[in-house]
Amino acid sequence: MNDLEQEYSLTRRVVAEQEKPRSNFRLFRLGIVAAFVVLAFQLAQLQLVQGEYYRGVADQNRFRLIETDALRGIIYDRGGRILTRNVPAFNVSITPADLPDGDFDLERVLQTLARLLDLPLATLIENKSLDVMGRLPADLDRDVARPQRKLGLRDLVKTGYSDPFTPILIKTNVPRDIAFFLEEKHLDFPGVRVGLAPVREYTTGALFSHILGYVGHIPRELFDEYKEVGYAPDDPVGLTGLEYAFERDLRGKKGTRYVSVDVAGREVARLGEEDPTLGNNLILTLDSEFQDAVENILTRAMRGVRAKQGVAIALDPRNGEILALVSLPSYDNNLFATGISMDDYTALAQDPAHPLVNLAITGQYPPGSTFKLIPATAALQEKTINPDTRISTPGIILIPNKYFPDDRALDQPFYDWYKPGFGALNIREGLLFSSDVFFYKLAGGYTDFDTGLGVEKLAQYARWFGLGETTGIDLSGEAKGLVPDSDWKRKTIGDIWTTGDTYNMAIGQGYVLATPLQVAQYTEVVANGGKLWKPQLALAVTDANGALVRKIDPELIREIPVDASALAIVREGMRLAATRGTAERVNLADVNVAAKTGTAEYYGPKINGHLPTHAWFTAFAPYENPQIVVTVFVAGGGEGSEVAGPVAADILRAYFRLPSTAPLAALPQPIAPPVTVRQPPTRGVAPHKYAGQWLSEVPGGELPGIFGTVVDANGRGVNGVHVVADKCDGNQIFREITDGNGAFNFKGVYWKDSARWCVRTVAPADSDALAIQVQPYRRYIVQFVPTQ
Secondary structure, eight states, X not given: OOHXXXXXXXXXXXXXXXXXXXXXXXXXXXXXXXXXXXXXXXXXXXXXXXXXXXXXXXXHHHEEEXXXXXXXXOEEOTTSOEEEEEEEEEEEEEOXXXXXXXXXXXXXXXXXXXXXXXXXSSOEEOSBXXXXXXXXXXXXXXXXXXXXXXXXXXXXXXXXXXXXXXXXXXXXXXXXXXXXXXXXXXXXXXXXXXXXXXXXXXXXXXXXXXXXXXXXXXXXGGHHHHHTTTOOTTOEXXXXXXXXXXXXXXXXXXXXXXXEEOTTSOEEEEEEEEOOBOOOEEEESOOHHHHHHHHHHHHHHHHHHTOSOEEEXXXXXXXXXXXXXXXXXXXXXXXGTTOOBHHHHHHHHHOTTOTTSOHHHHOOBOOGGGGGHHHHHHHHHTTSSOTTOOEEEOSEEEEOOSSOXXXXXXXXXXXXXXXXXXXXXXXXXXXXXXXXXXXXXXXXXXXXXXXXXXXXXXXXXXXXXXXXXXOOOSOSSXXXXXXXXXXXXXXXXXXXXXXXXHHHHHTTOTTOBBOHHHHHHHHHHHHHTSEEEOOXXXXXXXXXXXXXXXXXXXXXXXXXSOOHHXXXXXXXXXXXXXXXXXXXXXXXXXXXXXXXXXXXXXXXXXXXXXXXXXXXXXXXXXXXXOOEEEEEEETTOOOIIIIIHHHHHHHHHHHTTOOTTOOBSSOOOOSSOOOOOOOOOOTTSOOOSEEEEEEEEEEOOSSOEEEEEEBOTTSOBOTTOEEEEESSSSOOOEEEEOOTTSEEEEOOXXXXXXXXXXXXXXXXXXXXXXXXXXXXXXXXXXXXEEOO
16 A cells, blocks of 8 residues: 555544544433433423413412401390490411521511510410300309410411411401501511401490300310311300300301412402401390399399399290399400400309309209299199188198107207298288298198198199209200209109108208299299290391391290189289288389299308398289399398398389389388287386297107297297296206207107196296196197297
8 A cells, every 4th residue: 555545544544533423422412312301391291281280389379369257247235235346456377388488587587476476486385275165064163274285486387388378377466566567567577467357345344244155266176066167267256155156147258359469478469359248136135224224233232231143134024035134243255355364264263253154044042932933823723722721820830750750759840931920821821921831731731731732743833834944045054953853852862752851842942943044934934824935135137237137036935734813813922922021122102013032041151040041032013914024133142022122123113214212112011910928917027038928739759849939029030049948846957049940849848757847038038937738749839929
């Protein structure tokens, strides 16, 4: 090969070598191609496969659907006065998606919010609660809500990232100056939003708190139930009272607002809106002016006897409408409107006077002599007596011991409140004087009246009159009361029913219990001729414009199977009680009133030898055409006629718009003849304070017994009097001190030692000896009365 060919061949090899692609370059080109393929695939994924998703995310960053609160319905009294309304209040919420991304900036925002709003950064055990559960059980013993674990702002944000575009409410009722500051500095607080929300305001405070109740946040344990019907976690709901009972009517429906937001999550444009639907309004049967007058009257009376609890109820017996319902003490339900502190709630819940409890429907008490309306009606209807039947009413009767009936030394005495007794009474007079012995015999029988009603009939009529069941009023926590009978006692106490139990039940003592509203109900039955109405608090539901949505009609529970003539006689007895009997303090000159008093003993420290008593009074007016029933209860108030009676009189004056000084028809007179004893000639000797008199004798055991009472001029028992008995020789053998009923007894007087025994008082004042000729198998009833 010549040089020219060799050079040409070398040139071709060099060119060929240069034109031959290198392996690294090929890989680079392949990488570029692959990258473009991946980008193209991802672009296709984003635009074709996931395009809708990312378009939605982008829209969600820019566009928001915001719920707007609906105003809760207004509650009015029957005269159109506002009892509840909605007032605007600032709140603060955070939207996790709009918060700063950097940890430093996020922490700065959270720390500033914590300082401004007095909120914890870290989770802690709170001492405040926005969802205090105010619904209480029917009994008065209840647990105080314990402090709950409260999430700090950091943990709230972490949990909120699971749904980052949903605002989290962190503070309600924010002060105006702080709300304005956050708005002015909104660029420094991305994701933080200041809003306005309606807050419930109760214009009358404690006056209607037990009736209206209050709203609050949904209790945690009940949220699932509310969620099923469309509630959000932060929605306010009625927790007690009418706010709870009429929640669906008052609630309203939320609206929505479709807006465009900036990078800080603030609204910049409104793209669409659906207005919220206002809640319906509620019109009540109550009159706020009358309610206020009733509360003031009851408060004055309670203050006068230093009572801690009291109830006054006024209702219309023609339809069951509640005209006034006051339970004292009360509380301000505005405390619960924006969240009550745990300390405040605990103070209310542990108050021994139970201000959170509506005593009108939850308190259960022995109804005392107001209960006598029921056996009186039952005896007439069952023909146990007729209107003219007369029953003897000595001041004391004796009942054999249930375990030792043949040992008359163990007889149990049952006293009338008026120890001298009233003589023979018919049913009208039995109610006029409220004679206990009359109703003992009427219900349980006695040796001279063996056709008593019996416990089964008495219990049956008590249930017909509304005891032993809830009234159905639109308030939670109502108690049933108690109608005892032989089965109940056997199952509950494990003992047999006795005649003494029937006696106690007949006068509203013993095991029988009633709420003040139930007492008003059975008074209503007597007043209206036999109709038991469901107590009604709401008259109508209207819309926001005042148009009627629905009228709430009266509801008749039942018509009592009693002849109108029987109830008419009971009404006559109540009228006599008001004109010249135990209820004279309500005998207004301008309105004819019928009434019944009640004084119910309960276990507690004795006062002057007597058990403490609750004061009851129930009445209706006008007598000819009843328009109102008034029932008054003062816990531990003493005598019903003296304490609760004047309260009822003043309430009736307020209802009939009479002046507070409107007179009674007549001045109060003694309800029974004064006790008189002819004073023997004293021949210059100062008269004794007491004089003895023999009343009666009844069958007894082999050893005679002497039973007696010491009474004052009004026939009431005198406690603490020393009484002695001897063989009429001055050598004391027996000595007794009278109890709270003024009673004493000398059992087992040995007749073989002496057939003649003498009884006399020795302290604090003495008396002449009362000589008694005793015989076996006899019991002697005696009495010491003040001399004239």
